[in-house]
Amino acid sequence: MWIRHVFLGLAGLTAGAAVAGGTFAFLIMLNIIPRMIGKTKTAARICLYENMIVLGGIGGNLLSVFLMMRIPLGHIFLGVYGICAGLFVGCVAVALAEILKTFPVIFRRTKVKVGLWVILWFMALGKTAGSLFYFIRRLSDS
Structure with a gap:
């Protein structure tokens, strides 16, 4: 055995x-x-x-x-872990999109020359809002 x-x-x-x-x-x-x-x-x-x-x-x-x-470190640790995990996933997603040349193609076709950082910020904020909606509404339970 x-x-x-x-x-x-x-x-x-x-x-x-x-x-x-x-x-x-x-x-x-x-x-x-x-x-x-x-x-x-x-x-x-x-x-x-x-x-x-x-x-x-x-x-x-x-x-x-x-x-x-169980790791009894409380909600503060959970929040810090969530932020770090989100940063990691965001970095991987953006790096993968950059390697696949997704952003340059989209920006060239839409003729965007300035404000690229604003678009990236709104993408990050949208991902954050979607994640918060998912977890606050407990959609993972259904």
Whole structure:
């Protein structure tokens, strides 16, 4: 019986490592992390970025595996986590759209030359409003 548990544990560990490696390779291919480092001019803290990415991946995996575990940190922690998760998803979505050249094509066809940052802000605010509507109305329960 214990051999089955050891085998399942090793299979889960290797599968998780493969998925995590693919995810991090995808993020690097999209140039998200190097671009954020370049925009914030914090290249001297590259080791901190690497450590936080790895710890975030490990922490996310642990939380997703042990969902029944309760973390009594309150609503403030939940809000901070929600903001960080939303920023992450937003960065991935915008980077993917940029890699696929979605924004340049749309802006060229609509002849938009100025105010691109305003459009991006409204896209982010729309995504935030939609997420808030979804969770406040508890649409995930239905």
